[in-house]
Amino acid sequence: MPVETQPDVGCDCGCTGEITALKASQLSRRSLLAGAGGALFSGLVASQAPAPEAARDGIIDVHHHVSPPSFIREIVAQGAGERPVVGWTLEKSLEDMDRAGVATAITSITTPGVWFNDEARAGRLARECNDFGAGLMSRYPKRFGLFAALPLPDVDASLKEIVYACDVLKADGVGLLTSFGDKWLGDRKFWPVLEELNRRKAVVYTHPTAANCCRNLIPEVHYSVIELATDTSRAIASLLFSGAASRFPDITFIFSHAGGTLPFLLERFTRYPGLDRGLGLNLDIAGKVPGGVEAMLQKFYYDIAQAAHPAAMASLIKVVPVSQVLFGTDFPFRTAADHVRGMRASGLTEAQTRAINRLNAIRLFPRFAA
Numbered sequence: 139m140p141v142e143t144q145p146d147v148g149c150d151c152g153c154t155g156e157i158t159a160l161k162a163s164q165l166s167r168r169s170l171l172a173g174a175g176g177a178l179f180s181g182l183v184a185s186q187a188p189a190p191e192a193a194r195d196g197i198i199d200v201h202h203h204v205s206p207p208s209f210i211r212e213i214v215a216q217g218a219g220e221r222p223v224v225g226w227t228l229e230k231s232l233e234d235m236d237r238a239g240v241a242t243a244i245t246s247i248t249t250p251g252v253w254f255n256d257e258a259r260a261g262r263l264a265r266e267c268n269d270f271g272a273g274l275m276s277r278y279p280k281r282f283g284l285f286a287a288l289p290l291p292d293v294d295a296s297l298k299e300i301v302y303a304c305d306v307l308k309a310d311g312v313g314l315l316t317s318f319g320d321k322w323l324g325d326r327k328f329w330p331v332l333e334e335l336n337r338r339k340a341v342v343y344t345h346p347t348a349a350n351c352c353r354n355l356i357p358e359v360h361y362s363v364i365e366l367a368t369d370t371s372r373a374i375a376s377l378l379f380s381g382a383a384s385r386f387p388d389i390t391f392i393f394s395h396a397g398g399t400l401p402f403l404l405e406r407f408t409r410y411p412g413l414d415r416g417l418g419l420n421l422d423i424a425g426k427v428p429g430g431v432e433a434m435l436q437k438f439y440y441d442i443a444q445a446a447h448p449a450a451m452a453s454l455i456k457v458v459p460v461s462q463v464l465f466g467t468d469f470p471f472r473t474a475a476d477h478v479r480g481m482r483a484s485g486l487t488e489a490q491t492r493a494i495n496r497l498n499a500i501r502l503f504p505r506f507a508a
Contacts, residue, residue, distance in 0.1 A: 196241025201466025238474030244283035285313035311341030316373035324376030336386035370398030381426035396445035441466030446480030
């Protein structure tokens with residue numbers, strides 16, 4: 139799909155003229171921790187009134203994308219047209235949330251992420267995106283959270299950004315893509331990052347992308363139709379069967395889109411990983427997934443973004459308990475109202491709906507309970 143460019147995308151005032159992203163060098167630790175949202179968002183139009191705090195029983199959306207101006211500029215400059223750049227604004231986020239009763243959205247950037255084969259650029263872009271997200275939290279502390287971007291596959295820079303995001307910005311977790319080039323999340327190259335996240339008992343939200351292997355396989359079908367869900371399943375398999383998930387048990391993983399194709403691959407995940415490429419028995423698998431595949435899958439969390447319909451919901455809650463399911467929207471590509479309607483059509487009980495909409499997320503993010 140072609141990239142939809144935004145007005146003034148190259149200017150310092152941001153892609154829509156509504157938000158000014160302060161450069162990382164202008165941010166001080168004091169201003170961030172003191173909640174200086176006005177400094178971060180001095181470019182907000184003066185007529186926009188502060189958003190009211192949503193009701194305390196409102197929905198928590200864990201899959202809500204924002205588009206910092208620097209992120210949009212980079213995508214346009216790189217010609218990264220895999221995914222359209224939607225005209226996101228803060229006002230649109232708040233309107234969509236209010237329309238559907240979403241109290242809080244935990245924000246993240248989306249595919250293609252910050253990596254464009256340039257370590258310095260990736261580190262700078264991750265920092266700018268994270269500072270932008272921190273500005274939203276500062277201005278609306280109960281309405282927005284943050285999954286911080288990391289400049290993977292640069293491991294050293296990612297370790298430094300974890301410190302900044304967690305200790306300075308107080309992010310609610312980190313956001314990772316399911317793969318980077320030809321490596322998935324369980325790859326040993328990424329274990330130092332997983333080790334640090336495990337030490338911190340971090341929440342790790344994952345978002346799918348298309349791996350190098352699998353773009354434009356069917357010319358008539360955009361890769362997002364098939365490959366995004368499939369890459370989520372690959373990432374889960376990588377974490378399980380590399381032994382990373384059991385090695386780093388204190389990471390709380392959230393997988394997008396109801397786990398991708400996982401519910402439909404469950405039997406293959408449980409029966410066939412013990413076969414090596416020559417179809418011989420690989421006895422090492424049991425040691426890498428102690429307790430079994432199904433038990434490990436039931437420890438992960440799954441959001442319902444673009445999966446809030448009867449077929450996907452019925453499949454997911456047959457694989458994992460409702461306690462592991464979280465509300466997500468994929469805004470601005472879909473709306474919160476779409477997902478509220480989809481949940482209603484899925485035949486869930488009131489208790490199940492409330493758990494998915496809010497209570498399960500409160501266990502992970504207790505700061506939003508009040």
